[in-house]
Amino acid sequence: MPKSSTDRPTAPETVWLAAGRHTGPAPQQALREHLRELKNSETIQDFLEPENASTPDGHVFEARWLVDDDVTVRARLVTDGRDHVDAERRWTLAAEAERPWDLSWPSPATMFWPEKSDISWDRDSVAGLRLQDINPLPKDDAALRRMLKDIARHSWSINVVVHEAMTPDPEGRLPLTRLLPPALRHRVVEHRATPEQFHAVNWALGDLGTSVPRGGAVILSGTPARVGFDEQAFRVRSVFLDGSEPTELLDKVVQFAALPWPLPDDAAAALTALRQDWRLLTLEEELAHARALAASYSEALEAMTTSRDLYREATELAHAALAEMAEYRDAVSAVRASASGQDRHPLTKTLQRVTDSLLPRRAPRADTLQAARESEERARESSG
Structure with missing residues (x-):
């Protein structure tokens, strides 16, 4: 139209x-x-x-x-x-x-x-x-x-x-x-x-x-x-x-x-x-054009550098997260194995390691820790 x-x-x-x-x-x-x-x-x-x-x-x-x-x-x-x-x-x-x-x-x-x-x-x-x-x-x-x-x-x-x-x-x-x-x-x-x-x-x-x-x-x-x-x-x-x-x-x-x-x-x-598309430039216009191109290249390089640093930081965080997930998965497997009666004493050590690893990230509630200790004492008494 x-x-x-x-x-x-x-x-x-x-x-x-x-x-x-x-x-x-x-x-x-x-x-x-x-x-x-x-x-x-x-x-x-x-x-x-x-x-x-x-x-x-x-x-x-x-x-x-x-x-x-x-x-x-x-x-x-x-x-x-x-x-x-x-x-x-x-x-x-x-x-x-x-x-x-x-x-x-x-x-x-x-x-x-x-x-x-x-x-x-x-x-x-x-x-x-x-x-x-x-x-x-x-x-x-x-x-x-x-x-x-x-x-x-x-x-x-x-x-x-x-x-x-x-x-x-x-x-x-x-x-x-x-x-x-x-x-x-x-x-x-x-x-x-x-x-x-x-x-x-x-x-x-x-x-x-x-x-x-x-x-x-x-x-x-x-x-x-x-x-x-x-x-x-x-x-x-x-x-x-x-x-x-x-x-x-x-x-x-x-x-x-x-x-x-x-x-x-x-x-x-x-x-x-x-x-x-104008090409018939004066000397001053050519200089101004060159400066504008240099500034444009500088901005592009800075953007590329920033993008590279952000990508590297994101990659490092992703690797750290994957490592923590793997550690957590191993800990859960150990807990399940201990709970099945294969070994009672490693259970205490595993829970302690998991608790210690999580403390810097998130402080557990006091009542949750108390419940965990009482559960441990009952497990000891039953095994004795």
């Missing part, structure tokens, strides 16, 4: 997450070359392609850089492991800063991928839609409905549907995502519906419980829905596609991005891998 929004952890404010597709050849080579250029220009502090980090499911790259001069960002990008030259490859990127994320900071995607090049990496992971361009909605109604369902349920991106009230001029055909803060430009997919698609797109959006105003825009909730999402609050009645800045829509996208995001399973896994 899928987890509900309330069962899922939400993305921390320090984290930036994105997933996309690379549609061109040799993504790993492109990543290496771009990371090397950024390190040489000191845009990033360092990067690493960890040895043995590649698996059948992915190839790993790590990078570290500073924002605002003193805030460290650590990021981990994984491309899937298929080796087909022309096949599309999914990539996931998780980045975490030392303080809550500022949307004015550079997009972590551009710290791995070259922002302006012929490399086709900036596609949404679900439908292969452009992250920095306009995506016309399909003309076929069934394809339109299927695509909107897929992106609403599986895309990590913020999906915005804009309806054109009339066919826009060249200025209106520029993507609105270019006006967003840098850290949002690779997390938003802009869909456009033509004027004649108004009824078809709202028919398809009806499956998702929303609609787009004529000549306006709507932000899809995603799955799981963001905490505090209100469908009416993220609809814009008018978007003027004349080259002017659609301030209301841009503000809505920023507000939506700030809502707590219950992480899908694969996004949660990407964040966990960033935190637990």
